[in-house]
Amino acid sequence: MTDTDLLIAGAGPAGLAAAITAGQLGLRAILVDENAQAGGQYYRQTPLRLGATQKPAGQMRRGAERIARASDVARVRLQASVWGLDDRKRVWIQSAAGSEVLNPRGVVLATGSYDRPIAFPGWTLPGVLTAGGAQALAKGQIVRPGTRAVVAGTGPISLVVAAQLDLVGVKVVELVEASTVPRLALLGPRALPYPSRWRDLPGLLRELARAGVVLTFGSIIRSAHGAERVERACVVRVGRDGRPDESTARLLDVDLVCVGYGFVASTELARIAGCALRWDPGHSQLVPRHDGWQETSVPGIFVAGEATGLGGAEMAEAQGTLAAIGVARRLGRLTERRADALAQPIRRRLRYWKGFASLLAQGFPIPAATSWLVHDDTLVCRCENITYGQVRDIVDAGARVLNDLKMGTRCGMGLCQGRICGALLPPLLADQTDGRFDRTSMFTARPPVGPVSVSGLAST
Amino acid sequence: MRPGGPRSRRDLVTLPTTARAAITRADRGDMAPGKLTVDGQRLTFFEGETIAVAILAEHPVITSKPDRGRATYCGIGVCMECAVTVDGRIARACLTPAVEGMRIGTLYPGRSPEP
Numbered sequence: 006m007t008d009t010d011l012l013i014a015g016a017g018p019a020g021l022a023a024a025i026t027a028g029q030l031g032l033r034a035i036l037v038d039e040n041a042q043a044g045g046q047y048y049r050q051t052p053l054r055l056g057a058t059q060k061p062a063g064q065m066r067r068g069a070e071r072i073a074r075a076s077d078v079a080r081v082r083l084q085a086s087v088w089g090l091d092d093r094k095r096v097w098i099q100s101a102a103g104s105e106v107l108n109p110r111g112v113v114l115a116t117g118s119y120d121r122p123i124a125f126p127g128w129t130l131p132g133v134l135t136a137g138g139a140q141a142l143a144k145g146q147i148v149r150p151g152t153r154a155v156v157a158g159t160g161p162i163s164l165v166v167a168a169q170l171d172l173v174g175v176k177v178v179e180l181v182e183a184s185t186v187p188r189l190a191l192l193g194p195r196a197l198p199y200p201s202r203w204r205d206l207p208g209l210l211r212e213l214a215r216a217g218v219v220l221t222f223g224s225i226i227r228s229a230h231g232a233e234r235v236e237r238a239c240v241v242r243v244g245r246d247g248r249p250d251e252s253t254a255r256l257l258d259v260d261l262v263c264v265g266y267g268f269v270a271s272t273e274l275a276r277i278a279g280c281a282l283r284w285d286p287g288h289s290q291l292v293p294r295h296d297g298w299q300e301t302s303v304p305g306i307f308v309a310g311e312a313t314g315l316g317g318a319e320m321a322e323a324q325g326t327l328a329a330i331g332v333a334r335r336l337g338r339l340t341e342r343r344a345d346a347l348a349q350p351i352r353r354r355l356r357y358w359k360g361f362a363s364l365l366a367q368g369f370p371i372p373a374a375t376s377w378l379v380h381d382d383t384l385v386c387r388c389e390n391i392t393y394g395q396v397r398d399i400v401d402a403g404a405r406v407l408n409d410l411k412m413g414t415r416c417g418m419g420l421c422q423g424r425i426c427g428a429l430l431p432p433l434l435a436d437q438t439d440g441r442f443d444r445t446s447m448f449t450a451r452p453p454v455g456p457v458s459v460s461g462l463a464s465t
Numbered sequence: 466m467r468p469g470g471p472r473s474r475r476d477l478v479t480l481p482t483t484a485r486a487a488i489t490r491a492d493r494g495d496m497a498p499g500k501l502t503v504d505g506q507r508l509t510f511f512e513g514e515t516i517a518v519a520i521l522a523e524h525p526v527i528t529s530k531p532d533r534g535r536a537t538y539c540g541i542g543v544c545m546e547c548a549v550t551v552d553g554r555i556a557r558a559c560l561t562p563a564v565e566g567m568r569i570g571t572l573y574p575g576r577s578p579e580p
Contacts (some may be wrong), residue, residue, distance in 0.1 A: 039542060042563045046541060052513025052562070054496060084561075118541045131487055131526050131536035138540020142488065143557065146518045149489040173491055195547055233534065234487065271543075327480075387538070387546060420545035454549065458553045 007287030009035050009109040011332050012096050013079070014087040014338035016273060017045020019310025020115035022072045022325030030080020030333040035109070035408040036079045037098060039086045039455065043072045045117055046137055047318045048147050077184055078387040085347035088453035090114075092303045099457050111305050111332035114275055114293070117323055118268035118311035119369065123391065126228040128264070132235030136265025150175070151261025155238050157181040160369040164209050166263055169346045171216045178259060181240050183266065183372035185223040189282065192368045199361050227254055227299045229262050238262045243374040249452045267371050269428045270312050272406050278303050284445055286315045287366035289432060294410040297352070298331030298344075299324055307331055315326035316362035323355040373448060377434035385433070388419020402436055406446035407431060420456070421449035487521035487536045501567040503549075509564035517547045517558035518539055518570075527573050548572050 011027050013020045027034040036043070042050045048068025059276045075081065082100065089097030096107045119133035127133065133140070136158055142150045149364055153176045156167045173343075196203055207462035213220070227241040227249055227390040244250035268289065271272045276282070277294040280292040281302035292314045307328040310321030327348055334344035379385065381394030390413045394460045399413040407427055416430070417423030427448045434442035490511070498509040501518055510519035517537050518526050526534025527547045538546045540559050547558035550570040558569075 009550050040560055047480070055493075055511065055513040113478065119539060119541060120561055122539075122544075129535060129538075132536060134537060135539050138537055138559075141540040142518070142537070146514060147491045148518055148522070149491065150487070152489075234485070387535070387544065420516075424540075455542075456545070456557065458554050 009033055009107055010336060011035070011111045011113065012087075012107055012109040013113045014059055014080065014081075014096075015045065015113060015115035015310070015312070016040070016043035016072075016075070017117050017321065018071075018115075019046050019077045019312075019321035019325035019328075020045070020113065021048070021068075022322040023113045023309060023329040024075035024081075024325075025071065026080040026326045026329035028075075030338060032111075032329065032333055032336070032338065034079040035107070036075060036081045037085050037087055038081075038083055038401075041431060043075065043081060043083065044068045046140070048072070049141065051145055051147060053404070055147050060446065071079050079197070086455045087274060087455070088455055088457045090274045090306070090452075091355050092279045092306075094303075094305045097452070099453075104457070110336055111307065111426055113299075113325070113328045113332065114301075114308045114312055115310045115321070116210055116271040116274055116305065116312045116327075117317060117425070119263050121267040121379070123226075123264065123266050123267045123375040124383055124427045124433065125226060125375070126383050126428050127230055127235070127238075128231050129384050129387055130235050131229055131233070132231065132260050133229050133262045133264065136162055136263050137259075137262040139166050140169055143173045143175070147173060149173050151235070151259070152176060153178055153259045154261035154263060155179045155181060155226070155240065155257050155259045155287060156185075156263045156265075157224075157238075157240065157415075158263070158264070159183040159267060159372060159454065160365060161206075162211065163263075164267055165204075165359060166265065167213055167218055168209055170263070171213070171218070171262075175261065177213070177216060178257060179221060179240070180213065181221050181224045181226060182222070183225050183243065183374070184369045189222075190367055192364055195364055196361075197355075199364075202361060221391075223255075225372055225378075226247065226262060226264055227378060229258075230256075235260050235262055241428075243372060247373050248377045266375055267369070268315050269424075270314060272312060273422075273424075273450045273454040275301060275308055275312065276447075278306055278454050280308070282308060284364060288315050288362060289371060289444070290314075291447060297327075298334065299328035300331055300335070305332075305335065314362075315366075317365075320355060320358040320362060323351050323358060327351050327355065328394075331462070343346050362462070370431070373432075374437055376433045379433065385430060386414070386419060388417040388425075389415045391416045391426070396430065396446055397432070400438060400442055405441065406443045407448050408446070411448070417448045419456045422451075422454070447460060474480060485525055486523050487525050488518065490518075490522055499563065499565040501563055501565065504568045504571055514563050516549060516556070516561050516563050516567070516569060518548075518549070519563045520558060525571055 011034040085100035109402040210283035309324035435444035447453040
């Protein structure tokens with residue numbers, strides 16, 4: 006067992022910031038990430054050889070710089086998964102080399118988030134991708150995941166996805182935004198203090214206009230159709246009652262549907278360690294509670310970035326920095342006064358970016374209309390092939406929380422460990438049952454988090 | 466492994482192939498292709514590509530679940546739709562770089578994707 010001050014789970018913006026700051030404060034840190042390259046989703050790096058023909062954009066270059074700085078001061082372990090964590094900060098890691106247990110003095114969970122899944126007829130067809138998946142393929146692997154695409158979702162990420170697809174040669178026929186022009190216009194003035202966030206917007210819109218992308222507001226994806234893969238998609242306007250208005254359904258001739266209705270914080274490790282949670286009303290999810298140093302209710306376990314709720318890369322970096330200062334403070338490597346002095350400007354930055362995050366949450370709320378797309382035969386659990394009808398029967402028989410569904414249906418017991426159905430079902434069932442089903446319920450998180458070989462489990 | 470996973474070598478039949486691959490590579494310039502096998506069948510890949518890209522560049526699906534085939538959905542290691550075995554160990558095709566000579570198995574083989 007090596008002597009480690011700080012173990013950081015996740016090498017995205019928050020984890021990289023934590024590692025860089027830990028280095029500056031003289032902490033010995035290990036940065037663990039399951040991807041083959043550090044950077045997370047935001048600073049995703051194209052593998053060197055594949056990217057040789059492309060000019061790295063500003064964001065990717067900034068990411069490369071931060072990865073280099075973090076690698077100078079921390080041990081970076083890639084293709085390694087943190088699959089276990091307990092309240093005594095014991096950390097279980099698996100990689101191709103095998104499984105091991107570390108016992109660092111501090112832990113920073115910077116596990117990020119993933120696209121909030123929504124269920125609609127045809128969403129399991131090949132050719133339906135999350136926004137993040139589309140980016141990973143187009144930007145990370147430089148492939149075309151289809152030939153003609155519709156990008157449906159809410160928030161500025163859709164614009165970025167559409168532009169990236171266009172860049173690799175996918176014809177993006179339409180961008181379907183759930184939010185409405187009046188709603189966004191109301192928030193416009195409040196975006197003025199954040200020029201770095203909208204400076205690129207006119208250019209991006211011009212680029213999409215040049216590419217012939219039609220921009221539609223107040224509409225959502227309704228269904229995907231095809232035999233072996235997507236051959237058509239149907240979009241629909243959201244009616245005055247907040248439900249899909251079937252009379253407005255339109256078919257689009259596409260073979261790729263990219264869907265991005267917000268994000269879900271990855272909180273599995275915090276949950277298995279027993280960290281207390283709080284309800285984040287803006288993003289409608291439970292996230293780890295933390296103090297002003299990013300420390301959770303479990304001493305020595307800190308949380309930073311999207312895993313604390315959603316706020317974007319700048320907020321993640323501020324939180325990662327703050328968490329590393331918090332760890333140094335807890336280990337007695339910083340005096341209280343020095344830690345406060347270091348934290349002060351970071352906390353100011355954090356407040357500034359929190360303001361932007363709440364702006365985005367108000368401008369691009371999760372559209373409740375997406376709760377009204379499923380039919381009885383629509384799959385809601387992709388792993389176990391459970392339909393909405395099967396789940397609805399259990400709910401009508403009295404199931405009120407997510408764990409109740411496991412008994413009757415095997416829902417949530419598949420390979421994804423309930424990360425997809427566990428995220429989409431609570432809002433869907435709560436809306437469909439008029440709140441009788443608990444919107445805040447979650448599957449109980451259990452180790453191992455992610456796939457671990459039996460021999461790996463046995464060896465520890 | 467859940468029931469329905471590969472039980473024996475005999476179950477690992479070739480992936481269903483249609484005229485249509487799921488994805489298209491951008492120009493790979495003068496890169497030299499590598500070789501790996503999926504369910505015993507040889508596939509080409511380029512250095513830096515994930516297993517998912519190597520498979521989907523020649524096939525419409527990665528796994529063939531009981532209902533029909535599935536390809537990459539989340540693309541970032543969460544949904545497990547692209548779970549495969551690499552030299553017998555479970556791996557996420559979307560996260561795992563392809564390596565020369567890699568022996569990959571699909572998890573729900575033996576059924577062609579049906580409408």
